[in-house]
Amino acid sequence: MDIPVLDVRAGIEAENAARAEKVRAFLKEKSVFLINLMASPGAGKTTLLCRLIDLLRADFSIGVMEADVDSDVDARAAALRGAKAVQLHTGGMCHMDAKMTLEGLLAFGNDIPELIFLENVGNMVCPAEFDTGAQLKIMLLSVPEGDDKPLKYPLMFQVSDLLGVTKLDTLPAFDFSFERLRANLADINPSLPVFPISRDSGEGLEQLANEIRRRVCSTIPKTC
Amino acid sequence: MDIPVLDVRAGIEAENAARAEKVRAFLKEKSVFLINLMASPGAGKTTLLCRLIDLLRADFSIGVMEADVDSDVDARAAALRGAKAVQLHTGGMCHMDAKMTLEGLLAFGNDIPELIFLENVGNMVCPAEFDTGAQLKIMLLSVPEGDDKPLKYPLMFQVSDLLGVTKLDTLPAFDFSFERLRANLADINPSLPVFPISRDSGEGLEQLANEIRRRVCSTIPKTC
Numbered sequence: 001m002d003i004p005v006l007d008v009r010a011g012i013e014a015e016n017a018a019r020a021e022k023v024r025a026f027l028k029e030k031s032v033f034l035i036n037l038m039a040s041p042g043a044g045k046t047t048l049l050c051r052l053i054d055l056l057r058a059d060f061s062i063g064v065m066e067a068d069v070d071s072d073v074d075a076r077a078a079a080l081r082g083a084k085a086v087q088l089h090t091g092g093m094c095h096m097d098a099k100m101t102l103e104g105l106l107a108f109g110n111d112i113p114e115l116i117f118l119e120n121v122g123n124m125v126c127p128a129e130f131d132t133g134a135q136l137k138i139m140l141l142s143v144p145e146g147d148d149k150p151l152k153y154p155l156m157f158q159v160s161d162l163l164g165v166t167k168l169d170t171l172p173a174f175d176f177s178f179e180r181l182r183a184n185l186a187d188i189n190p191s192l193p194v195f196p197i198s199r200d201s202g203e204g205l206e207q208l209a210n211e212i213r214r215r216v217c218s219t220i221p222k223t224c
Numbered sequence: 225m226d227i228p229v230l231d232v233r234a235g236i237e238a239e240n241a242a243r244a245e246k247v248r249a250f251l252k253e254k255s256v257f258l259i260n261l262m263a264s265p266g267a268g269k270t271t272l273l274c275r276l277i278d279l280l281r282a283d284f285s286i287g288v289m290e291a292d293v294d295s296d297v298d299a300r301a302a303a304l305r306g307a308k309a310v311q312l313h314t315g316g317m318c319h320m321d322a323k324m325t326l327e328g329l330l331a332f333g334n335d336i337p338e339l340i341f342l343e344n345v346g347n348m349v350c351p352a353e354f355d356t357g358a359q360l361k362i363m364l365l366s367v368p369e370g371d372d373k374p375l376k377y378p379l380m381f382q383v384s385d386l387l388g389v390t391k392l393d394t395l396p397a398f399d400f401s402f403e404r405l406r407a408n409l410a411d412i413n414p415s416l417p418v419f420p421i422s423r424d425s426g427e428g429l430e431q432l433a434n435e436i437r438r439r440v441c442s443t444i445p446k447t448c
Contacts (some may be wrong), residue, residue: 004300004331008324009315015323075227091233099239100232107228156281217336 008060015128015132019098022189033060033216034105034116036134038156041045041122045143046074049117053081055209056115060216060223063113065104069094070176074119084113095126098133108126114223115216124149127158136215142167144175147181149158153219154188161192164208240354247357250329255447257284257440260320260341260358261336262380267366268390269334270298271423273341277305280339284440284447286439287337289328290388291320291345298343309339317351322357338447339440343370349374352380360439366391367398371405385416388432392422 027034053062064078067088086101086107096104096118105112108223110137117135120127139151139160144167159161165181178196185192193211197204212216216224251258263269277286279364288302300312310331312324320328320342328350329336342358344351363384365373367389374381381387389405392408402420417435441448 001294003303003309003311005296005299005311005313006327006331007315008312008320008327009317011323012317072227072229075229079227085227087229088225088232089229091231093233093236096232097236103230103232103235107230207429 001127003097004041013113013129016098018132018149019102020133023102023105024135025134025179026195027135028070030112031220032112032114033223034101034118034134034137034221035134035138035212036118036120036127037138038120038127038143038160039122039140042122043122043140043145044139044199045119046077048140048164048166048197048205049074049119050077050081051205052117052209052212053083055205056212057082059213060115061113063108063116065101065116065118067100067104067119076170078117083117084108084111090121094121094123095130096120096132097130101132101134113210114220121221122154124156125154128153128159134192135219136161138162138164140164140166141181143170143176146174146186147176148190150155150184156186157188157192160189162196162202162208162211163192163196164197165185166197166199168196168203169200231384236354239319241321243326244355244357247322247326249361250326250358251359254336255444256336256338256340257360257444257447258342258356258358259324259362259436260342260351260356261364262342262344262345262351263363263364264348264366264369267346267364267369268423269346269364270301272300272364272388272390272421272429273343274301274305275429276341276402276433276436277307279429280436281306281328283437284339285337288342289325289340289342290355291343291444293326301342302343303423306341307341308332308335314345317350318340318345319354320344320356322387327342330389330433335348338444339436344420348380350356352377352383360436361386362383362386363387364390365405366387366433367394367400370398370400371400372408372411374405381409381412381416384413386419386432386435387416388428390418390421392420392427393424
């Protein structure tokens, strides 16, 4: 029995890839650096974002695109730190794609910030599958989630450029080991830079902010 | 604090609506009747489909598009009943959209069947949100799922044209009432035709097949 099998997802991915190229062209033309911030719900995306805004706003004008199913809580938090915020309602979609990202970027209007954070939908699967056109993908993994997550969500760890391990102050309460994390990353993304981060002590925040500053300046020298 | 809120889903929906029009134009040109069959996983879509193929294959050439994350079990079952089958792998997407549907239709080639069933991904949310361009939307609700489902998934019940209530033989084991189901549909889709169906006794199958026959013939008279 010969049944034709079509991978209908492939067409969606090809279309998104073409649109991600449009986002990249737009960012280049406008001299904007876009960071795609991804994590599970509750991993600390918004908290980290607010701290990074504090550390980087002297260097760059900062914008935030908050992707959320239907609330604007996170966008308000970012706006309170002085970032220009745009709230994106995805209406149940579990990820941002390149088309949605471009819509969000256009919503900043003519006065578009130099550094824009896209806080993606809290999810470890879908966001990894869609290239948004961002120049940097930062993923967060919180200590309570466990050091085995690269084995369960390999694609997310594979596509990310930097990994922030958040809630470091909860280490004593959880069986989380950075050696095991590194071992679990060995086959997936062995050179992925890992930043242990504590909101309370501030550990790792300045290092991550420096790395972002370095990446922005090397990509868009005129902003530095 | 004035934060712009963008409904990024709206763009996706508008694009899909335009593509659904293309599907409709294609179906009209080729004289094909497409049925979008939707339900939760395990509600009995494939079983019903096989029975409907048995009842309708004397009247129409029949095709089946099976949308599945990665298996082809359902397509093989349909092909064994004499239907021309196409397997669509959605790669994790929880629904079929109009673009994917058109890809599937084109896969039938020149010898396209007169009546095609699209067995959508087993899900009560996403498939309801995407118009595939099908001329008829049939939804299945199995008795074990409960008569309160219209309250929980109103959109699915709202967009459907016919409702099949499957696994009727399990009624004695569950607290399911057709009066309550009707009451729960009152505000959502009060005129939705309901077909109680039993695979074992065959109850309701001939009635549903007749209704499908009637709809195909009134839409595409030359097939009858």
